[in-house]
Amino acid sequence: MSTVAVDALDAIQAVDPEIADLIHKEEQRQADSIRLIASENYTSKAVMQATGSVLTNKYSEGYPGKRYYEGQEFIDQIEQLAIDRAKALFKMDHANVQPLSGSPANQAVYMALLEPGDKVMGMHLAHGGHLTHGWKVNFSGKLFDSVQYTVSEKDHLLDYEAIREMAIKEKPKMIWAGISGYPRYVDFEKFGAIAKEVGAYLIADVAHISGLVITGNHPDPSPYVDVITTTTHKTLRGPRGGMFLCKEEHAAALDKAVFPCLQGGPHNHTTAAIAVALKEAASPDYSVYCGQIIKNAKALAAALQEEGFDIVTGGTDNHLMLVDVTSKGLGGREAASALNKAGVVCNSNAIPFDPRKPWDPSGLRIGTPAVTSRGMKEEEMKTIAKWISEVLANIQDEGTQTRVKREVKELCDQFPAPGIAS
Ligand SMILES: Cc1ncc(COP(=O)(O)O)c(C=O)c1O
Incomplete structure (x- = not known):
């Protein structure tokens, strides 16, 4: 099992072990989960320094x-x-x-x-x-x-x-x-x-x-x-x-x-x-990265469609997609919460002309910047779509969530998160 680097927290540990412990736990959460919140990413170690x-x-x-x-x-x-x-x-x-x-x-x-x-x-x-x-x-x-x-x-x-x-x-x-x-x-x-x-x-x-x-x-x-x-x-x-x-x-x-x-x-x-x-x-690598963000978003949207999900506008041109979970008999909030328990983190989101309230809307917003920073590609997007489908089809089943969470961690271990992994 890989763990994230904790040496940088030594000074905090000495002064405030409570905060050091919570930072460490958050670091581990970021390392071990599939982060699909469209506005989030992993910065490099250089940016963090x-x-x-x-x-x-x-x-x-x-x-x-x-x-x-x-x-x-x-x-x-x-x-x-x-x-x-x-x-x-x-x-x-x-x-x-x-x-x-x-x-x-x-x-x-x-x-x-x-x-x-x-x-x-x-x-x-x-x-x-x-x-x-x-x-x-x-x-x-x-x-x-x-x-x-x-x-x-x-x-x-x-x-x-x-x-x-x-x-x-x-x-x-x-x-x-x-x-x-x-x-x-x-x-x-x-x-x-x-x-x-x-x-x-x-x-x-x-x-x-x-x-x-x-x-x-x-x-x-x-x-x-x-x-x-x-x-x-x-x-x-x-x-x-x-x-x-x-x-x-x-x-x-x-x-x-x-x-x-x-x-x-x-x-x-x-x-x-x-x-x-x-x-x-400004580096060529970053251009490749941004191109891959979009390829991944398109692949994830297509794979979710194959799993029977309604994708608002039928797909995406950018880094994000909106998934309407109404046809699965779900609301966005319960869907996002179940996925979070399985280590797949996204947010509930209103869809256009949403009949539900903003606090509990009909959709999920899913984005690929963070998973792409880990080096994941189209193949991994298919796996993620399958997990989303399995968790939401068995929304009350803690066993499915636990199993997917374990599989998520195994995949994450193969794609170390920039700025975190030792
Ligand atoms: C389009 C747009 N503008 C502005 C902001 C605000 O940024 P911040 O949360 O840093 O205030 C956001 C944040 O999500 C955004 O999506």
Whole structure:
């Protein structure tokens, strides 16, 4: 039986054995399970070392070359490297790597380009958008006049003519294009034409798909948008963090929105880890990895269909799929919970026009970034589909869950998790 490396926890063990024990258990859980949460991944050891470095000790309010405290000679170089690498990969004029995560990056965009009460248009949460794209209980829906577009009732795809008509009628000042739970390409060129026609800012939130975008595995928003925002911890495989990239004309306003408007000192340890992740993302291996994420997602969706599952839109173009478990007589929450007990971890998710409540929706969201980081390929996706099918067909049967959990561990041992396995 393989166990994960624990030597790095020695210091925590000495000070706080309770926390050391819980970190170790979480490490083992990540090593021993099939992680299919579409927004999660395994970072490299290099990214984790930067995250756990002395850079956490330093205050650096401001930006490279213009800081409010002394002692920035190395921090400036680190942040500048992260900025330069981000600009090169995303093909935009300007980058800011300081937002503390994806939602704060999006908050900065609203803060810089709009006034409270302005009209914004974003994708409905239950149709694949994100909370920060105008959802009513989020700051974006509370402080701004939000209208939400949906996918088409006919085929559950984005209907660009309907989005255009809504934009012409509503005249938003800002349009958000980006997904958390939509399994198909986003046509940024069409969004660009719509935004231009109505005079709106266009923001691409590529949090989920940033790795696919920068490796040419998803249409590129850069020619059409005012701003690109992203998290750094999903397909990009960096530390938990956020960043945005924009046209030069928005650079000053957006930088000021981060500091001094929304944040104080940047998290320099995270900035360094983002720089490392971006260096890794520029490598040919990473391009191959992103291509394989999609191959795996397509293979998993096809194998699940063969097992009789309904896949929303009939498949996927990206790293995720939505599985409607209604025809199996199940709800998403009970299905996700049973799978978790068997070591297959995903999340319940609303499907478009879901008749069930958001807390207990009809679907599962399943993504392949993490299993692909372990080196799994199409063959392993078939095995995973079979496990999902077996567990859900015998949802009350603890024996099936225990057996699948054992088989999951055996497969995981053959595909060591980056950043974890000794
Ligand atoms: C499209 C999109 N934007 C923004 C975010 C927010 O990121 P965070 O959770 O880091 O605030 C997410 C997170 O899942 C996302 O999917």
